[in-house]
Amino acid sequence: MIADKPVKYIISHDMGTSSDKAILVTTRGEIINIASVTYPLLHPRPAWAEQDPEDWWKAIQKTTKSVLMKSEIDPEDVVGVTFSAQNQCLVSVDSSGIPLRPAISWMDSRAADIIRETIWKPPRIMGYNIFNVLKFLRITGGSPGQSGKDQIGRMLWLKKNEPEIFQRTAKFVDAKDYLIFKLTGEMVTSVDVAVIWWLLDTRRNRNTWHPDLCALAGITPEVLPAVKPSAEIVGRLTVKAAEKTGLVPGTPVINGAGDLAAAALGSGAIDEGELHISLGTSGWVAGHYRKRKIDIAHYTGCIGSTNPDKYYLAMAHQETAGACLEWLKHTIITSGPHEAEQDHASGIFEKFDELAATVEPGAAGLMFTPWMFGERCPLDDEFVRAGLFNLRLNHSIAHIVRAVFEGVALNTRWALETLENLYNPVEEINIIGGGGKSNIWCQIFADILNRKINRVAHPQQAGARGMALLASKSLGYLTSFKEIKELIGIDKTFLPARENRTLYDNLFREFKNIYKQNKKWYHRMNRIKGVPS
Numbered sequence: 001m002i003a004d005k006p007v008k009y010i011i012s013h014d015m016g017t018s019s020d021k022a023i024l025v026t027t028r029g030e031i032i033n034i035a036s037v038t039y040p041l042l043h044p045r046p047a048w049a050e051q052d053p054e055d056w057w058k059a060i061q062k063t064t065k066s067v068l069m070k071s072e073i074d075p076e077d078v079v080g081v082t083f084s085a086q087n088q089c090l091v092s093v094d095s096s097g098i099p100l101r102p103a104i105s106w107m108d109s110r111a112a113d114i115i116r117e118t119i120w121k122p123p124r125i126m127g128y129n130i131f132n133v134l135k136f137l138r139i140t141g142g143s144p145g146q147s148g149k150d151q152i153g154r155m156l157w158l159k160k161n162e163p164e165i166f167q168r169t170a171k172f173v174d175a176k177d178y179l180i181f182k183l184t185g186e187m188v189t190s191v192d193v194a195v196i197w198w199l200l201d202t203r204r205n206r207n208t209w210h211p212d213l214c215a216l217a218g219i220t221p222e223v224l225p226a227v228k229p230s231a232e233i234v235g236r237l238t239v240k241a242a243e244k245t246g247l248v249p250g251t252p253v254i255n256g257a258g259d260l261a262a263a264a265l266g267s268g269a270i271d272e273g274e275l276h277i278s279l280g281t282s283g284w285v286a287g288h289y290r291k292r293k294i295d296i297a298h299y300t301g302c303i304g305s306t307n308p309d310k311y312y313l314a315m316a317h318q319e320t321a322g323a324c325l326e327w328l329k330h331t332i333i334t335s336g337p338h339e340a341e342q343d344h345a346s347g348i349f350e351k352f353d354e355l356a357a358t359v360e361p362g363a364a365g366l367m368f369t370p371w372m373f374g375e376r377c378p379l380d381d382e383f384v385r386a387g388l389f390n391l392r393l394n395h396s397i398a399h400i401v402r403a404v405f406e407g408v409a410l411n412t413r414w415a416l417e418t419l420e421n422l423y424n425p426v427e428e429i430n431i432i433g434g435g436g437k438s439n440i441w442c443q444i445f446a447d448i449l450n451r452k453i454n455r456v457a458h459p460q461q462a463g464a465r466g467m468a469l470l471a472s473k474s475l476g477y478l479t480s481f482k483e484i485k486e487l488i489g490i491d492k493t494f495l496p497a498r499e500n501r502t503l504y505d506n507l508f509r510e511f512k513n514i515y516k517q518n519k520k521w522y523h524r525m526n527r528i529k530g531v532p533s
Contacts, residue, residue, distance in 0.1 A: 006077070007026055007027075007077070008026070008027050008077055008078075008079045008477070009024055009025065009026055009027070009032065009073060009077055009078050009079065010024075010025050010026075010027060010078070010079060010080045010081070010082065010468040010471050010472060010475075011023070011024055011025075011064060011067065011078055011080075011081050011082075011247075012025055012081075012082050012083070012084065012256075012464040012465065012467045012468035012471070013060060013063070013064075013081070013082070013083045013084070013085070013179070013256075013464065014084050014085075014259075014461065014463055014464035015056060015059075015060070015083055015084070015085040015086060015175060015176065015179065016085075016086055016259070016280070016281065017041055017086050017105070017106075017107070017281050018038055018039070018041060018281065019036050019037060019038040019039065019059070020036070020037055020039070020056065020059035020060055020063050021034055021035070021036045021063065021461075021464065022034070022035045022036075022060075022063035022064050022066065022067040023067070023461055023464045023465065023468065024067045024068075024071050024073070024078075025464075025465060025468035025469075027079070027472040027475070027477035027478070028472070028477070028478075028487060029465055029468065029469050029472075029484075029487040029488070031458055031461060031465065032071050032073075033067050033070045033071040034067065034461070035062075035063040035064075035066035035067035035070060036063060037058075037059040037062045037063050037066075038059075039051065039052075039055035039056065039058075039059055040052075040055070041105060041107070042102070045110075047108065047109045047110050047112070047148075047382075048108055048110050049104070049105035049106075049107035049108040050102035050103060050104060050105055050108065051089070051102060051103050051105055052099075052102055052103070053091050053099045053102075053103050053175075053178050054099065056175060056178070056179060057178075057179060057182050060179055060182070060183075060245070061244045061245055064081075064245040064246060064247065065245060065246040068246050068247075069246075075246060075247050075248050075251075076248055078247055078248070078251060079251070079252065079475055079477075080233075080251065080252045080253070080254050080471045080472075080474075080475055081183065081237070081247070081251060081252070081253050081254070081471075082253070082254040082255070082256040082467045082468065082470070082471040083176045083179065083180070083255075083256035083257070083262075083467060084256060084257060084258075084259050084262030084263070084266070084463035084464045084466070084467045085174075085175050085176035085179070085256065085257075085258055085259060085262075086105075086106060086175050086258070086259055087106065087174050087175060087176065087192075087193045087196065087258030087259065087260070088106040088149065088150065088151060088174065088196060088197075088258075089103045089104065089105055089106055089174055089175040090103060090104040090151050090154045090155070090158075090172060090174070091103045091172070091173050091174065091175065091177070091178045092158065092165055092166075092168075092169040092171075092172060093169065093170060093171050093172075093173060093178070093181075094168055094169070094170050095170040097171075097178075097181050097182075097185075097187070099178070100165050100168055100169060101162065101165050103175065103178075104154045106149065107149070107319070107373055108148075108149065108154070109147050109148040109149050109373075109374055109382045110148060110154075110157055111148035111149075111150075111153030111154050111156060111157040112146070112147055112148030112153070112382050113148070114148070114153060114156050114157050114160060115144065115146065115148050115150070115152070115153035115156065116146065118156055118216075119132055119144065119152065119153070119156075119216060120132070120133075120146060126296075126297060127146050128143070128146070128296070132216070133296070135212070135213070136198055136213070137294065137296075139201050139202070139203065139210050139212075139213060140195065140198050140199075140200055140201070140202055140210075140213070141195075141202050141203075141292045141294065141301065141302055141312075142195070142196070142198060142294055142296075142301040142302065142303070143198060143294075143296055143301075144198045145299050145376060145380045146380060146382070147374055147376065147380060147381070147382035148382060149374075149376070149382070150196075150197075150198060151172070151196075151197045151198070151199075151217075152197070152198055152199065152213075152216065152217040155172065155217040155218060155219055156217060156218060159218045166218075169223060170223065171187050171223055171224070171225060172219070172223055172224060173187060173189065173225050174189060174193050174197075174258070176189070176190070176193065176256060176257075176258065177189045177193070177225050180234060180235065180253060180255070182241060183235070183237055183238070183241045183245075183253050184234065184235025184236060184237065184238060184241070184253050185235065185238055186226075186234055186235040187225040187226065188225050188226045188227070188228050188234045188235075188255065189224075189225045189226070189227055189228070189255075190227070190228060190229065190230045190255045190256065190257050190258070190261075190304075191207050191227055191228070191229055191230065191304035191308045192230060192257050192258050192260065192261035192303055192304035192305060192306065192308075192313065193257070193258045193304075194207065194209075194224075194227045194304070195303040195304040196258075196303050197224075198213065199213045199214050199217060199224070200213075200227065201213075202304070205308060205309065207227050207304075207308070208221075208227065209221035209224050209227070228255050229255065229308060230254075230255050230256060230257040230261065230262075230306040230308075230467075230470060231254065231255070231306065231470050231471075231473065231474045232254070232255050232474070233252045233253070233254055233255075233474060233475075234253055234254070234255045235252075235253050236249075236250045236251060236252055236253060237249055237250060237251040237253065252475065254467075254470070254471040254474050254475075256467045256470075256471070257306050257467060257470075259280070259463050260278075260284065260286065260303065260313065260315060260317070261303065261304065261305055261306050261313055262306070262463035262464070262466050262467045263276070263278045263280075263286075263432055263433070263462055263463040263466065264276060264286050264287075264288065264305065264306070264313050264466075265305075265306045265307075265463075265466035265467070265469070265470060265484065266432065266456070266461075266462035266463050266464070266465050266466025266467070266469075266488065267430045267431075267432045267456055267462055267466070267488075268430055268456055268485050268488035268489070268490070269287060269288070269429075269430045270288055270307070270311075270481060270484070270485050271288065271485075272288060272289060272290060272311070273287060273288075273289065273423060273424060273426065274287055274288065274426070274430070275287040275416075275419070275426050275429045275430070276429060276430040276431065276432060276456075277412060277416075277429055277430070277431045277432070277433075277436075277445065277453075278321075278431075278432050278433045278462075279321050279322055279408075279431065279432070279433035279434065279435025279436050279441070280321065280322050280433040280434055280435070281320070281321070281322050281323045281326070282317065282318060282319055282320060282321055282322075282323065283317075283318045283320075283321030283322070283408065283411075283412060283433070283435075284315055284316060284317040284318060284377075284415070285315075285316045285412060285415045285416045285419050285429075286313055286314060286315045286316065286419075287313070287314055287419070287423075287426075288305055288307070288310075288311035288312070288313055288314075289302070289311060289312055289313075289314050289423060290310070290311060290312070291312075292312045293314065293422045293423065294422075295418050295421070295422055297380070298316070298377055298378040298379075298380065298415075298418040299316075299317070299376045299377045299378070299379075299380035300314070300315070300316045300377050300378070300415070300418045300419055300422065301314070301315065302314050302315070303315055306466075306467075306470055307481055314419060314422065314423065315377075316377040316378065316415035316416070316418055316419045317376050317377050317415075318370070318375065318376060318377055318411055318412065318415055319371070319372070319373045319374060319375050319376055320370050320371070320372040320373050320386070321370065321408050321412075321433075321435060322433065322434055322435050323372060323373075324368075324370045324372060324386070324404050324407070324408060325349065325352060325404060325435070327372060328352075328400070328401065328404055329348050329349075332397070332400070333348060333397075349437075349438070352401050352405075352438075353438050353439065353440050353441070355397065355398040355401045355402070356398065356401045356402040356405050356440050356441075356444075357440050358398050359398045359399055359401075359402040361406075361444075361447065361500045361503055361504070362406075362503050362504075362507060363395075363399045363400075363402040363403040363406060364392075364394070364395060364399055365390050365392070366388060366389070366390055366391060366392075366395050366399050366400065366402075366403040367388070367389045367390055367403060367406075367407060367410075367507065367510065367511060367514065368386070368387070368388055368389070368400075368403040368404045368406070368407030368408075369384075369385075369386050369387050369389070369407055369411070369511070369514055369515070370386055370404070370407045370408045370411050371384040371385055371386050371411075372385070372386040375411075377415045377418060378411075378414045378415050378417070378418050379515060381519070381522070383522045383523045383525075383526040383527070384515065384519070384522045385522060385525075385526065387514075388400065388403065389514060405438075405440070405441050405444050406444055406448065406507070407511070408435075409441075409444050409445045409448040409449065410448055410504075410507065410508055410511040411511075412445065412448075412449070413448050413449050413508055414508075414511070414512065416429075416449060426451065427451065427452060428451055428452035428453070428454060429449065429451050429452070429453055429454070430453075430454045430455075430456050430490070431445065431453050431454065431455050431456065431459065432455075432456050432459045432460075432462035432463075433459055433460065433462070434459070434460045436455050436456070436459035436460070437459060437460060439492075439494075442455055442492075442494045443494050443497075445494070446494040446495060446496045446497075447496050447497050447500045447501075447504055448504045448508070449496070450496045450501060450504075451496065452493060452494070452495055452496070453493065453494040454490045454492075454493050454494075455490065455491045455492045455493070455494070456488060456489070456490060456491060457488065457489040457490065457491040458491075459491070462488075465488070466484070466488070469484045469487060469488075470484065
């Protein structure tokens with residue numbers, strides 16, 4: 001083990017849907033400083049969601065320089081750079097690594113029709129072509145969904161609708177992979193990211209692109225990046241990248257992971273069968289397991305973990321969690337002139353906590369479904385949408401806020417149910433993400449899930465902090481995953497209130513009934529021509 005004095009640092013980028021945060025962390029996980037830059041998410045057409053990869057790169061440059069300046073440290077003391085990043089963002093680059101079009105975001109569902117027409121054509125069982133789904137399951141351990149939000153569908157969409165771009169594409173990469181290329185000149189991805197492209201042969205940890213599955217996407221393995229473990233040093237900063245970021249040429253770049261696997265490590269729930277909940281823009285329930293399982297009907301299954309030699313990461317992912325509060329903030333609370341909105345938005349999430357605390361559990365019968373951009377788990381349905389149900393004249397904005405908190409938690413309980421049905425029930429769950437900073441929301445989760453909730457220290461930075469600690473291990477400053485877990489720590493524990501048990505059990509049953517009784521209506525309504533979806 002390398003001596004930890006003088007203090008050395010790692011810059012871990014939390015590269016999300018709306019912003020990049022450069023987090024300066026010591027090799028033992030102490031957060032020193034954070035710098036953040038936002039960038040837009042564009043919706044040029046219904047069901048589309050795109051971003052400019054150059055916006056990501058500009059943000060990386062600015063946040064790196066800013067966090068160095070704010071911290072007043074010598075760039076020579078930065079011993080590594082790594083990433084926790086949004087994933088399933090399709091970036092098409094030419095032979096020089098230049099993006100040929102905007103990146104197609106993980107939220108984008110434009111490929112729903114084409115994936116049904118090609119990959120999931122008849123004969124179908126539960127909407128899946130029986131022959132293709134068996135091939136995916138046998139080779140990858142999972143399968144693309146039916147919502148069009150997987151990379152294979154996006155490649156098919158490009159081939160059909162933008163054939164010139166498709167033909168000029170030298171490599172298809174994900175968000176993190178593009179930024180690693182900008183820093184090092186290397187085209188690589190991590191195992192966890194590659195697995196959920198559903199083109200990777202994961203049998204016995206082969207982790208190589210499978211030619212037959214690539215053919216289903218209309219590509220060959222040559223247009224995909226090399227697959228490396230999250231902990232691997234995949235390159236070093238080029239002179240040009242060092243000039244752009246303010247770092248030293250030759251600084252090691254550690255592969256890192258997509259936000260799902262990064263958060264799983266940073267949650268501290270890293271032993272067999274331990275679970276965590278993430279409350280960010282999207283949300284999920286996940287845990288590490290040695291045995292790979294799948295529930296394809298509920299879009300729940302296993303991907304690669306940051307410790308791929310030992311564990312898979314079982315995942316039940318939901319499209320919108322904290323995004324529901326963002327919508328509430330921008331659409332209902334702070335609507336009005338831009339200047340006034342900015343003033344009013346200050347401290348709005350703390351105000352939400354205060355409002356929710358004034359309302360009794362159950363929000364006086366008001367229920368919210370958080371399916372604002374379709375849903376993956378537990379529904380795998382691109383047509384389902386959010387709603388406020390049972391709204392009455394006596395309901396206030398406080399009731400609406402409480403209902404949004406509870407609706408996200410009820411949806412998470414449904415996702416947890418699918419994951420525990422695959423494996424085993426748990427008695428406690430760690431919680432991370434920006435939503436985890438809210439005491440009342442953590443308590444609502446404890447009550448609705450009927451589980452002890454442990455809030456991880458620095459919950460909003462869990463993914464980036466986890467990747468910093470993994471990079472520290474790769475660089476020799478830490479010796480084991482056990483040591484990483486010990487350094488993460490728990491901030492506060494929330495116990496379920498027994499008096500709310502019956503109420504929330506009844507509401508959970510009715511929450512599921514909302515979907516079951518309206519599923520066909522959602523499908524009819526969001527297929528009507530002229531009605532934006």
